[in-house]
Amino acid sequence: MQLANHHAHSCYSDGRLTPLDYLENALSQGLMTYGFSDHAPIDYEGIGAMTAEQLPEYLREVDRLKEDYRAKIEIYKGLEVDYIPDVISMKSQHIVDAELDYLIGAVHFVGNFPGGTPFSFEHSIENFERGILEIYAGDIKQMLRTYYGLIQDMVRLYEPDIVAHLDRIKKWNNNEKYFSEKADWYQNEIIETLEVIASTNCILEVNTKGYYRNETLEPYPGKWALRQARDMEIPVHLSSDAHHPDDITKGFVYGVEMLKEVGYKTYHILREGTWQPQPFLERKVYPV
Ligand SMILES: [Zn+2]
Ligand SMILES: [Zn+2]
Incomplete structure (x- = not known):
């Protein structure tokens, strides 16, 4: 059994319950490799990230669990x-000093409101609409271009191990409410971003959260991008x-099916300290 999950949030950031609760679930599902990836501290108020004071405690707790569950x-x-x-x-100092095993790089903030409040596009649909209106003068193309531009810069400048949820910006776009995901200009943004990723050692995340939470019909990114x-x-x-x-492997059956359908033969997981390609397992092994 080689099931793995390396993206999860505990009570140290905006998830529920403790790292140990996640680990117990990972063990009961037979996972052989597991990663903790709470939101890193940011100097913003009320955004669900851990505080700077919590960071050392989080790092110690994961180290302790590593030791206790080594076998x-x-x-x-x-x-x-x-x-x-x-x-x-x-490359922020507190991130470098944390001496992590891996980093997931993500873009959730796309500019600031007039007055300086940072704009999280995923916070709520009202906030999303307000951001487009107040920051981008109602021009959603501009917002989307800024979003993909930020991902490209992040990948070029900092090469995180994993590039998180590439097209999460479509979170509120069911039935193409705000923009056409098939429009040339939009697909070009995705292609340009993928080309930047392809020129680095970054790994692209296929994130099932939108799918199992019924935000979207596909994982992030969707089938076309994959x-x-x-x-x-x-x-x-x-x-x-x-x-x-309870969610540590949710949506994996669908995720694997989609990856196979578009022609992937392997996916990468962290084993023995490095990211390694892993063949897909038989369907019955993945919980729905
Ligand atoms: Zn996350
Ligand atoms: Zn995220």
């Missing part, structure tokens, strides 16, 4: 780190972005 499961110490120009990156990624031979990693221990 049963490989454990890796990570963080999901935002890229916000001049605010936080994978097909382009496969053509560019970009390695992928499957993760659930769990915010509850």
Whole structure:
């Protein structure tokens, strides 16, 4: 059994229950490798990230679990780190000092409201609409271009191990409410971003959270983007972005099916300290 998940949030950030609760669930599902990746501290109020004061405690707790469970499961110490120009990156001092096993790089903030409040596009649909209106003068193209531009800069400048949820910006776009995901200009943004990823050692995450939470019909990124990624031979990693221990492998059956359908033969997981390609297992092994 080689099941793995390396993207999850405990009570140290915006997830529920403790790292140990996640680990117990990982063990009961027979996972052989597991990674903790709570949101890294950012100097913003009320955004669900851990505080700077919590960071050393989190790192100690993961180290302790690593030691205690060494014989049963490989454990890796990570963080999901935002890229916000001049605010936080994978090279911020507190991130470097944390001596992590891996980093997930993510973009959740796309500019600031007039007055300076940072704009999280995923916070709520009202906030999403307000951001487009107040920051981008109602021009959603501009917002989307800024979003993909930030991911490209993050990948070029900081090469995180994993590039999180590539097209999460479509979170509120069911039935193409705000923009056409098939429009040339939009697909070009994705292709350009994938080309940047392909020129680095980054691994593209296939994140099942939107799918099992019924936000979207597909994982992030969707099938079209994954097909382009496969053509560019970009390695992928499957993760659930769990915010509850029950969710650590949710959506993996569908994720694996989609990866196979677009032509992937392997996905990358952390084993023995390095990211390694892993063949897909038989369907029955993956919980729904
Ligand atoms: Zn995220
Ligand atoms: Zn996450």
